[in-house]
Amino acid sequence: MSSLDSFFASVELPSMNEVARELIHSLNQESISVQQVSAIIAKDAALSAQLLRLANSAQFGLPRSVGTLDEALALVGLARVRAVAVGACLAGAFPTITGLDRKAFWQSSMACAGYCQWLASTLGIDTQTAWLTGMMLRLGELLIGRAQPKALKEIEKQPMRPGERWQREQQLVGFSEGQITAELARRWDFPMQMVQALQRASDPLLEQAFSRLGAALHLAYLLAESTDARQAIEELPVEVIDSLKLDLDWMRATVPARETFLNVTLT
Numbered sequence: 001m002s003s004l005d006s007f008f009a010s011v012e013l014p015s016m017n018e019v020a021r022e023l024i025h026s027l028n029q030e031s032i033s034v035q036q037v038s039a040i041i042a043k044d045a046a047l048s049a050q051l052l053r054l055a056n057s058a059q060f061g062l063p064r065s066v067g068t069l070d071e072a073l074a075l076v077g078l079a080r081v082r083a084v085a086v087g088a089c090l091a092g093a094f095p096t097i098t099g100l101d102r103k104a105f106w107q108s109s110m111a112c113a114g115y116c117q118w119l120a121s122t123l124g125i126d127t128q129t130a131w132l133t134g135m136m137l138r139l140g141e142l143l144i145g146r147a148q149p150k151a152l153k154e155i156e157k158q159p160m161r162p163g164e165r166w167q168r169e170q171q172l173v174g175f176s177e178g179q180i181t182a183e184l185a186r187r188w189d190f191p192m193q194m195v196q197a198l199q200r201a202s203d204p205l206l207e208q209a210f211s212r213l214g215a216a217l218h219l220a221y222l223l224a225e226s227t228d229a230r231q232a233i234e235e236l237p238v239e240v241i242d243s244l245k246l247d248l249d250w251m252r253a254t255v256p257a258r259e260t261f262l263n264v265t266l267t
Helices: 004-010 017-027 034-042 044-053 069-074 078-093 102-123 129-138 139-147 149-156 164-172 178-187 192-200 213-223 228-235 240-245 249-254
Strands: none
Touching: 004 178, 017 034, 017 078, 034 044, 034 069, 034 078, 044 069, 044 078, 069 078, 078 129, 078 149, 102 129, 102 213, 129 192, 129 213, 129 228, 139 149, 139 178, 149 164, 164 178, 178 192, 192 213, 213 228, 213 240
């Protein structure tokens, strides 16, 4: 077994219910219909209620309230509802980890998702795929916490500069959280585009096969780890920005505020 296989052999993975598995499988189906996605979500009453609460919250900003999944899908769109549904399933599947501030963890994950979606909007990358990939990036750290709680304690020591967590994980565990999440995503049959992006998030220029989503994810994570995104833009790695041909003036002018990002963990 590879050392990554050894890591996964040492940790109990969270269980995903049948609805979550069907939704993940649907990410690989280009021709899936709104009716099919609605039928999958409707099998889980708690998830359906959570999605309706989210759709009717200020976070979505819909022009009117919705009372059914079909209405939510019609107004919000299949891609966004499905991505949010998968995200909600993932957030609920992972238990609290001793030594990790759960609220801060998910706030960081939601910020990464929001910044990744924002960058994807100007890069021609599917924005909902970007949102979900950003939301998932740090899941690998939850597995580290389950398998190696002493290592987690060292990883989370403060102060911590943006990106330093990846270095600590590599030193203590041998893998970054993104690489661990990538393997989890591969085992759970997420789309290969997402798997590759997660694999390369910590060092997007290292791999020969360049992942634009992985590079966007790298930048999104660094922004999410900062306290001032506008200032952090000036400190982002220039070579990654150049690899994506991003316009710094556009970034400075349009960087969104954290409070505008969707948070699927608040319900």
